[in-house]
Amino acid sequence: MLAAERRDHLLELLAREGKIVAKDVAAELGISEDSVRRDLRDLAGEGLCQRVYGGALPVSPAVADYRSRRSVAPEGKLKVAAVAAGLVRPGGTVILDGGTTALAVVHALPQGLACTVITHSPTIAAALIDHPRVEIFLIGGRVFKHSAVACGAAAVEAAQNVSADLCLLGVTGVHPDAGLTTGDAEEAAMKRALSARAADTYVLASSEKIGTASRFRVLPWDGISGLITDADPHQPVIEQLTAQGVEILPAG
Template identity: 30%
Template sequence: MLDYAAFPNQRQVLIRRILEQEGRVVCVEMAAQLKVSEHTIRRDLQELSKEGICKKVYGGAVLQLPEAGSFINRKEQNIANKDMIAQACVGLITSDSCIFIDSGTTNLAIARALPEDIRLTAVTNSPAIAVELMKHPQSETIVLGGRIQKASGGSLGSTAVDQLRGIIFDQAFIGACAMAPETGLTGFDFEDCEFKKAVIKQSNQVVVALTAEKVPGVARYVVADPSEIDVMVVEESLRKEFINFFKTHDIRIITV
C-alpha cells in the first residue's frame, strides 16, 4: 500500500478523486483512511481550494461546482429530469394562491407544467417564465422589471427588489446552483443571491427544486441556511445521508 504520508502529490490526487465522486470529504475520516494527521489533510484541502477544486468548511471540504453557463444553454440540459421535478412541484401549488417563480431552467419547467385552468397570481423575474405563465387564462402574471442577467435569465437589481417587497408570497420556488449540509443553498452571482434572499424574506413557504448533480456542492455566495428552506424536491438518486440530514432540519423532502 502506498505510504500517503510520504507522497503528498499522490495524496492530493486521491482526495481530489474522492471530492469528485462523493462531493465532500471529512478531515477525521480522511486522516484515518490515509494514516496521516488531520493537520495534513487540512493542509491538502487548503492547496486544493487554491486550485478551485473545493471550499473548506468546518471539519472538511465540499466540492466547488463549476458555473453552469447561460440560461439559454442550460434549458436544453437534463430536460426529462427537470420535467419530473416540475410535476412534483406543481403538486404543491394550490388554487388562488400567490406564488413566486424564480428564474432558472428547472423553474421554467415548473411554469410549463402548470395546468392550463389553474387559478393563481404568479410573480416572476424571468421573461421566459412569464411567457409560459401567460398561457393560463385564469391566472394573473406579474413580471418584475430591471436588467436581465444572461446567466440566470432573470431581472435583478434594486428595481426588482423594490417591487417584490410589496408582495407577500404563499410560496416561492427558488432557483438553486448548489446545496450542501455544511453551507446550505449557494449561488455563483452576488446580485442574484441577494435577490433570492429578498424573495425568501417575503415568502411563507420556500421550495427548492434540485437536480442530483447540485448536491452536495458549493458556490461562492450563500443564499439560505437549510433551516430557511421548507421543502426540497430532489431526484431519488440523491444519497440517503443527505436526505436524512435535510430532514433533521425540518425540511420536507419529496423525491422523484
C-alpha cells in the same frame, strides 16, 4: 507524493466523501495545510471543486450558462417541476424564480389554472402568456444573463412590496453544511428577498445539485418549508437532511 498524485487523491476523496477537510488531508499525507490549500485553490480555478472554509466541496454543474443548463438533467427537472406545480393552488399567488427548472414548472401548470404568478424572470413571464387565466406580475431590474433574471437594488426593492402564498426557488447547490447556495451574490440577495415575501418556500433541486455547493449562501435550512428533489431518498445527503428535520418532497 508528487503534486499530480495529490491532485488525483483530492479529486478521488471529493468524489468518495463529498467533501475535503484540509487539516485531515494534511495529516494523512504528512504535508502542510498550506500545501493542501494551494492544491485546492488550483482545482477550484479549474472548476473542479468549490473552496469553503477549511477545505472544499463538490462544485455544482448548475454554474454553467443558461443555454447549456437546458440540457443538464432534463428528466430530473421535469419530475421536480411536476411536484412543484402541484403545490400551486387555484386562486393562489406564487413567486416563481427563474432558471430552467422554474421554466419546466410553467409547462407543468394546468392550462386552465387561475392564479397569480410573481416573477423576476422575463423568460418565465413570456412562457406564462400561453396560460390564459394566469395573471403575471413581472419584477424588473438589471438582468443577470446567467439565469435570465432581474437582480440589483431596484429588483430587491420591488420584491419587498409583494406578498405570496408560495415561493418556488431555484438554487445551484444543496449541501447539509453549506446550505442552499448560488453562484452570484446579487442573485442570492434577490432570492432571499423573494423568499421573505412568501408564507412557504420550497426549493427546486434536481439530483445533480444534491451534495454540491456554490460561492454564495441563499438561505439556511430553517429558512425553507421543504426541498423538492428527484434524488434517491437513500442517498447519504438526503438521509442527512431528513435527519436534520428538512422536509423532502420526493419527485422520483
